Amino acid sequence: MSTFTRADVERLAHLARLELSREEQDLFARQLSGILAYAEQVQRADTSGVDPTASTLATTGPMREDEVAPSLERDVALRSAPAASEETGLYKVPRVLG
Amino acid sequence: MIEVPQSAEAIRGAVASGDLSAVEVCRSALARIEALDGSLNAFLSTHSERALARAAAVDASPDRKTLPLAGVPIALKDNICARGTRTTASSRILETYEPPYDATVVERLEAAGAVVVGKTNCDEFAMGSSTENSAFGPTRNPWALDRIPGGSSGGSAAAVAARLVPLAFGSDTGGSIRQPAALCGIVGFKPSYGRVSRYGLIAFASSLDQIGPLSTTVADSARALDVIAGHDSRDQTSAIAPTGGFHRALTGSFSGLRVGVPRGLVGDGVDPAVLGCFERALEVCRDGGAELVDVELPHFAYAIPVYYLIATAEASSNLARYDGVRYGFRADTAGGGLTDMYERTRGGGFGLEVKRRIMLGTYVLSAGYYDAYYLKAQQVRTLIRRDYDRAFERADVIALPTSPTPAFPLGERTADPLSMYLADVFTVGANLAGLPAITVPCGLTADRLPVGLQLTSRAMDDATALRAGDAYERATLWSRQLPAIATSSTPR
Numbered sequence: 001m002s003t004f005t006r007a008d009v010e011r012l013a014h015l016a017r018l019e020l021s022r023e024e025q026d027l028f029a030r031q032l033s034g035i036l037a038y039a040e041q042v043q044r045a046d047t048s049g050v051d052p053t054a055s056t057l058a059t060t061g062p063m064r065e066d067e068v069a070p071s072l073e074r075d076v077a078l079r080s081a082p083a084a085s086e087e088t089g090l091y092k093v094p095r096v097l098g
Numbered sequence: 099m100i101e102v103p104q105s106a107e108a109i110r111g112a113v114a115s116g117d118l119s120a121v122e123v124c125r126s127a128l129a130r131i132e133a134l135d136g137s138l139n140a141f142l143s144t145h146s147e148r149a150l151a152r153a154a155a156v157d158a159s160p161d162r163k164t165l166p167l168a169g170v171p172i173a174l175k176d177n178i179c180a181r182g183t184r185t186t187a188s189s190r191i192l193e194t195y196e197p198p199y200d201a202t203v204v205e206r207l208e209a210a211g212a213v214v215v216g217k218t219n220c221d222e223f224a225m226g227s228s229t230e231n232s233a234f235g236p237t238r239n240p241w242a243l244d245r246i247p248g249g250s251s252g253g254s255a256a257a258v259a260a261r262l263v264p265l266a267f268g269s270d271t272g273g274s275i276r277q278p279a280a281l282c283g284i285v286g287f288k289p290s291y292g293r294v295s296r297y298g299l300i301a302f303a304s305s306l307d308q309i310g311p312l313s314t315t316v317a318d319s320a321r322a323l324d325v326i327a328g329h330d331s332r333d334q335t336s337a338i339a340p341t342g343g344f345h346r347a348l349t350g351s352f353s354g355l356r357v358g359v360p361r362g363l364v365g366d367g368v369d370p371a372v373l374g375c376f377e378r379a380l381e382v383c384r385d386g387g388a389e390l391v392d393v394e395l396p397h398f399a400y401a402i403p404v405y406y407l408i409a410t411a412e413a414s415s416n417l418a419r420y421d422g423v424r425y426g427f428r429a430d431t432a433g434g435g436l437t438d439m440y441e442r443t444r445g446g447g448f449g450l451e452v453k454r455r456i457m458l459g460t461y462v463l464s465a466g467y468y469d470a471y472y473l474k475a476q477q478v479r480t481l482i483r484r485d486y487d488r489a490f491e492r493a494d495v496i497a498l499p500t501s502p503t504p505a506f507p508l509g510e511r512t513a514d515p516l517s518m519y520l521a522d523v524f525t526v527g528a529n530l531a532g533l534p535a536i537t538v539p540c541g542l543t544a545d546r547l548p549v550g551l552q553l554t555s556r557a558m559d560d561a562t563a564l565r566a567g568d569a570y571e572r573a574t575l576w577s578r579q580l581p582a583i584a585t586s587s588t589p590r
Contacts, residue, residue: 012457012460013457015460016414016457016460017418017421017440018441018444018445018448019444019445020445020453021445024453027450028453028457031454032454032457032458032461035458035515035516035519038516039406040403041399041400042400042404042407042474042475043474045400047474047477047480047481050481052473052476052480053476053479053480053483053530054476055305055335056292056305056531056557057291057335057532058557059337064331072198076198077424080196080198080424080425080426081425082422082425082427082428091423091424094434094436094438095435095436096435096436097435
């Protein structure tokens with residue numbers, strides 16, 4: 001697919017949990033089509049038998065021991081939240097189920 | 099009024115010898131920012147109380163004579179977390195966020211005696227090449243106030259170019275340190291992937307992001323790298339490798355260096371003034387004792403599409419954390435449930451370019467398209483790495499212009515995302531292959547707009563890129579050219 005309809009954009013926006021205005025939907029339908037048409041050129045590269053590169057690191061560091069260590073205190077972390085309850089130590093969010 | 103020298107090295111020397119106090123230097127930097135930043139918008143916030151307290155601590159420190167950055171005022175791109183500083187990544191969604199912890203680079207810089215004076219403007223979440231994607235207005239180029247400073251670390255580049263601070267830090271995912279440094283006429287260095295801890299850097303594309311310095315001299319960038327480099331147990335992708343000695347590696351000479359030139363890449367789409375500066379820069383390398391060799395990077399043409407497929411995929415995943423629950427902005431959720439809260443918060447908190455990239459990244463990772471786009475891009479990434487490996491059999495550094503054009507006018511490319519993406523055509527390769535790369539000033543156009551020379555070396559061989567950049571800098575006078583604003587005197 002290299003042409004995005006407004007319906008495609010709406011579906012993607014929901015997957016990404018993004019509320020978009022009508023204007024943004026139309027703009028992105030047009031622009032994403034253009035950007036993908038450009039990116040399509042990667043299909044021309046012969047990659048048969050080529051391993052993908054996910055990381056350029058030669059080696060990854062050793063795993064640490066699974067031990068309890070000091071980390072961010074709960075009340076400090078909660079202070080950054082838009083809505084939290086200090087008494088219970090929990091984040092507050094709108095209802096999850098109807 | 100006190101005279102504060104313009105390089106980090108000279109400031110450190112003056113503070114160590116007692117000629118200047120760290121507090122005097124800090125006050126001078128804050129006064130310059132206050133007086134001059136109104137026309138630049140390089141800074142999103144300054145932190146005079148925090149900075150003066152740090153400076154006083156440096157003055158009182160028994161180690162003042164030996165601290166490698168004693169009393170050096172620095173600026174941090176606003177996607178680097180520092181306790182007690184608002185850290186927004188230039189996004190509405192983090193407009194009021196104050197991190198409760200320091201990035202590892204901040205811990206290391208402050209332990210070395212550096213003084214954080216402020217946080218700099220950038221493209222939102224480091225996504226852009228002009229700093230116009232900031233939610234808090236664009237930064238202007240100190241050389242021409244109607245032009246962009248480059249991006250995404252445009253605030254850090256402008257701050258150093260205007261000599262508001264001698265040293266600043268940015269992040270580079272596809273060129274975001276090097277391109278603005280080049281367009282502002284200063285030095286910018288992207289270390290090898292894994293060289294510097296990313297702990298405390300607000301993530302954009304985790305396999306590409308790297309923190310690095312922007313400075314007026316290569317020596318200052320090398321000194322800064324000596325301070326910030328090294329393994330960090332809090333970042334699993336920070337490399338366990340010998341580190342340090344970057345400043346000591348600067349010999350000032352090209353002798354024995356083979357400079358690879360990918361001729362096939364430098365032509366179409368490159369501004370004639372940039373081409374002229376690049377050709378003359380190669381002559382300087384050769385006259386200084388370097389051997390010029392031809393190299394080929396046959397898959398380099400795919401670098402931009404590969405970059406935008408991989409970076410947006412990683413970004414769509416990394417930015418999922420901004421959900422209005424744990425930090426930052428939350429939209430009014432009256433009458434809605436949890437999903438409505440997520441969608442309204444993200445729709446209202448993110449700017450247009452960030453949304454565009456989240457959408458593209460979500461698409462390339464979605465069922466049915468993953469193999470055709472994301473996996474394919476990762477395979478072509480392997481081909482690009484192999485091209486570099488072959489080129490480095492013949493050359494020790496690879497030379498390219500840093501940017502295909504000098505700074506363009508504000509607003510020129512904002513309506514056309516693809517034209518903006520092409521600003522990174524010469525820089526993304528180093529990120530895809532994890533290589534260290536430096537930009538050094540190599541000329542001015544007829545309109546007095548700076549041009550940068552980019553030198554890339556082998557993975558984890560940061561010292562060679564720095565050494566080549568330093569040799570070039572010492573052979574020319576381009577690093578001493580200043581924009582008019584840099585020589586403005588400021589009231590005290």
